Amino acid sequence: MSTALESNVRIQQENFVVTDEIEAIKKVSRNIGGITTFLGTGRELSKGENISKLDFEHYPKMAEKKLEEIRIQAIKDYGIIEMIIVHRIGEIDIGENIVLIVAAGEHRKETFKACEWAIAELKRTTPIWKRETTSTGEVWVQDTP
Amino acid sequence: MITVKYFASLRSIAGKEEDQFNMGSETTLINLTHEISKTAPIIGEMILGKKVMVSVNLDVASLESIIRDGDEIALLPPFSGGI
Numbered sequence: 001m002s003t004a005l006e007s008n009v010r011i012q013q014e015n016f017v018v019t020d021e022i023e024a025i026k027k028v029s030r031n032i033g034g035i036t037t038f039l040g041t042g043r044e045l046s047k048g049e050n051i052s053k054l055d056f057e058h059y060p061k062m063a064e065k066k067l068e069e070i071r072i073q074a075i076k077d078y079g080i081i082e083m084i085i086v087h088r089i090g091e092i093d094i095g096e097n098i099v100l101i102v103a104a105g106e107h108r109k110e111t112f113k114a115c116e117w118a119i120a121e122l123k124r125t126t127p128i129w130k131r132e133t134t135s136t137g138e139v140w141v142q143d144t145p
Numbered sequence: 146m147i148t149v150k151y152f153a154s155l156r157s158i159a160g161k162e163e164d165q166f167n168m169g170s171e172t173t174l175i176n177l178t179h180e181i182s183k184t185a186p187i188i189g190e191m192i193l194g195k196k197v198m199v200s201v202n203l204d205v206a207s208l209e210s211i212i213r214d215g216d217e218i219a220l221l222p223p224f225s226g227g228i
Contacts, residue, residue, distance in 0.1 A: 040228035056226065057153055059219055062203040063226075087226060099227050119227055127200075127219070128226025129153035140154040141225040 008083065009067035011058050011128075013090040015097055021084050025104045028082045034108035036115040040099040042092050046141075049134045056089040056098070059127035063087075066126040070118050078114035080105035085118065087128060147177065147212060150219040151188075155197060159185055174199055174208045177218065188220065197222050 007024075010016075018039060026032055042054050071083045084102040092098055101118050103111040122128075130141045147166045151159040166180055174192075182189025191197045198205055198221040201212055205221075212218065 043228070058226070059150070059152055059200075059221065062200060062219065065203055123224060123227040125224070126226050127152065127221050127224055129222065130225040131153070140157075140222065142154070142223040 009064060009071055009085045011060075011063055011067070011087050011089055013088065015088070016086045016100055018097075018100060021086065021100060021102050025082050025084050025102050028104065031106050032081055032104045033106050034111045035102060035104045036108070036111035037103075038099075038101040038115050038119050039097060040119070042094045042096050042098055044094045046132055046134075049132075049136070051094065051132045051134055053133040054092045054094075054098070055131040055133070056087070056092060057129045057131070058087070058089050063127050067122065070121050070125070073121075074103065074114045074118050078103075078105070078110045078117070080110050080114045083114065083118060085122065087122070087126075089128070147214065148217045149177070149181065150217065152219065152221060154222045155188060155191075155220050158187055168212070168214070170214050172212055174201070174206060174210050174212055174218070177212060178208065192220065 022035060044051055067085045071085060074080060074083045080103050082104045086100045088098055101115050103114040105111040132139055132141055147168050149164045151162060156162055168177060178189050178192045200206060200219045200221060201210055202217055
């Protein structure tokens with residue numbers, strides 16, 4: 001059985017270290033045999049325009065609540081052992097870490113599926129917004145693929 | 146009082162982070178929307194046209210939902226977290 005740690009879903013300004021999160025999830029269970037990670041980073045090009053800066057904003061409490069719901073549902077529906085979700089807010093430069101999902105299970109198959117589902121669900125249900133700054137100004141993104 | 150929070154693009158449109166409305170002890174989200182429309186008709190149209198989602202005390206709600214004094218309403222433009 002997994003141990004629900006309070007820090008398994010986090011929204012934070014500071015950067016995270018991917019290997020630290022992987023090591024943390026490995027400690028949850030000795031039955032973990034497969035870990036899949038998804039790391040989202042700030043890319044320079046968006047719809048043909050060069051982005052100089054990204055800003056992320058969230059609705060405190062509701063965003064954390066949604067991430068926790070995603071974690072719980074991923075564990076239940078995909079049979080994984082544990083999931084960590086970390087999303088950064090505030091100003092983020094090109095190439096910096098934005099979001100991390102770590103899915104740990106007994107075997108690889110369920111962790112791939114859970115990870116892919118979780119990032120799609122995060123984008124669909126979690127009140128986080130991205131603002132892109134380009135040479136033509138700032139825009140709140142409303143239709144990320 | 147009912148607190149209405151504006152996020153992202155809606156904050157820019159509203160020109161503020163939140164508003165307070167005195168709607169009595171109980172009303173509906175539609176009635177609150179009509180009240181918002183008096184000072185910010187564009188936002189009212191966005192709510193009625195379902196261009197933005199509305200949450201009541203952190204849960205997404207429909208326009209027919211009953212809201213009560215002390216509730217926290219948030220107007221949520223389409224999300225764009227992740228990458």
